[in-house]
Amino acid sequence: MNARKTWPSRAVLDWLEHLLAERYGHAFSLQDSGGASVRLSLPGSPAAIEIDTDATTFARADSNLPHASWAASREGWHSVLGKPLPAPGGSRLRWPLIETTPGGYRIHYDLLGLAYWMLTRQEEVDRSDLDVHQRFPGTASHAFRHGYLERPVVDEWLHVLGQVIQRLWPHLPLRQHRFAIRVSHDVDRPSRYGFCSTRAILRVMAGDLLKRRYLRSAWLAPWVRLNSRLMLHPADLDNTFDWLMDTSERHGLTSAFYFICGRTDARRDADYEPEHPAIRELLRRIHARGHEIGLHPSYATYQRPQAIAAEAARLRRVCAEEGIVQDAWGGRMHYLRWENPTTLRAWEQAGMSYDSTLGYADRPGFRCGTCFEYPAFDPVAGRPLKLRIRPLIAMEETILEPLYMGLGRGEEALRKFAELRERCQAVSGCFTLLWHNSMFDTQAERTLYQQILQGAAPCVPPARAATVRLSRA
Ligand SMILES: [Zn+2]
Structure with missing residues (x-):
């Protein structure tokens, strides 16, 4: 099965609801609004936040997605890192990105799709561009290629969503997390010497002595090895x-x-x-x-x-x-x-x-x-x-x-x-x-x-x- 068919399936929406509940401390409801957006609401409240969905983009298992960035402050929102937010998958973002509607707000960026794509590592499914240990390398990732690997991009967008939630439901206290x-x-x-074979210990000793210049450690190696039978030796590096x-x-x-x-x-x-x-x-x-x-x-x-x-x-x-x-x-x-x-x-x-x-x-x-x-x-x-x-x-x-x-x-x-x-x-x-x-x-x-x-x-x-x-x- 491919993710395109599952997004946004009920299983995905349930999982996202769980994610939002852990983040904000409230049981928000997510409903598919007919393919173009997902409706985020709170039981008992008629208001809602419509969030655009972009299934084509966030079902992709490659790193060639388009990329954009969004200056939150230009629209009166706060970027938690004080910088424009990376918007993976976005090509031409609408302005304003977040609009008020008669029933609440509309967000014209699929931040839930982004969360799905990043958190499930959809990007890495069936990849063949792997390193010598068959690992998907960081340098091949969309995040590295677009300079946001060192940014908690999902957390940054959920911080924005938190602000929208607070403007819509000002009396709803959101969960405060602690670093x-x-x-x-x-x-x-x-143990450096305790478990290795006789040949291996000679190699490690030689390296410690000649290459690393750990003279004391190398000198003590046979002693350490003999005395590691019941407990790791205190002199073992x-x-x-x-x-x-x-x-x-x-x-x-x-x-x-x-x-x-x-x-x-x-x-x-x-x-x-x-x-x-x-x-x-x-x-x-x-x-x-x-x-x-x-x-x-x-x-x-x-x-x-x-x-x-x-x-x-x-x-x-x-x-x-x-x-x-x-x-x-x-x-x-x-x-x-x-x-x-x-x-x-x-x-x-x-x-x-x-x-x-x-x-x-x-x-x-x-x-x-x-x-x-x-x-x-x-x-x-x-x-x-x-x-x-x-x-x-x-x-x-x-x-x-x-x-x-x-x-x-x-x-x-x-x-x-x-x-x-x-x-x-x-x-x-x-x-x-x-x-x-x-x-x-x-x-x-x-x-x-x-x-x-x-x-x-x-x-x-x-x-x-x-x-x-x-x-x-
Ligand atoms: Zn390891």
Whole structure:
């Protein structure tokens, strides 16, 4: 089935209603007004906002949509970032874009279609322009090509819609969100020397000694390896778990650690097993300190739902054996490998609560156009999924490493993180940051990480967001 037939199907409108309820705290109704627009209304009120629909544009699975921008202030509206709003899919926008009508307002831009297109990643369905890891690259996206990848474009438009709602129903208090930070750590390598083969340890030691000049670490490697049988060694460079938890706790945050529980690619997957006594001890420690454990499906699983389900079951089993109970299980794909909608469906089938894969490896920013967590939707089957998406805004490697942006460990990198964080803050969203436990070799990396977290606040748990739906009944 293709999305053109589903837009705006009742399933899409229901999903959008859910989205608006989470955002504004009210159960708005969305009705198809006969193909050209969608009518947004509030039960018990005769007023309505008509929003133009553009099914042809937002059903497209390519990145060649037209693009325009809209100067909100010229029409007396406020742009939350103080800049003209990007209007993907728009070619010649009408002026005024937002008009008063006898019954309320009319918006001549399909901002709901935009939300659908960005949030479901309709743009990425069946794409073949992929990178060496078969990932859809940020640089191929419409957002990057038109310079708005670092803008939460859906949140910006929902902020405008919020203003229209408030003008139409001035006594309706809209939900106020609070900016928050969420930190997560993909555990690709929990120990530098503890689990690798004899050949591998010689290679790592040589690299540490000659290339990276970590003399003490290399010298201690055999000792560390011998003493990692029951617990990760304190002198192991990658054993940053206590430091990460200390740092999160100082900022009132909860760290999420995502573990690899399978091996589908010998070269790219981890060298540890979740059943290893030192990993079991680590899992117990993370849980005892109130932090989160999650899944990091191995390299070749992104198109194999059964493999993801098996790895999820393995993590749950090991955790159960250690007496670890969590209400929800989430995580992120290794290498951010993700195919739409295969990987999403796989996460749902594996009984996971959320996926936090959706950021690009090659560029930071707003792959989904939002920094808010939201319910997933399958754009190919045209149905909602029992899964939430927690968009990833920045992975440390994307900004730091020469392979991607290469901004180093200093001021330039900090500015980029700060800019992204400020944009999340401007829309009162959530800045989701991925920093691997094995990326703290130097003091500069630790300092940078701490600077990014200054003034952090924890994200609202999804359970609270879910109450909106219940209040509708
Ligand atoms: Zn990984």
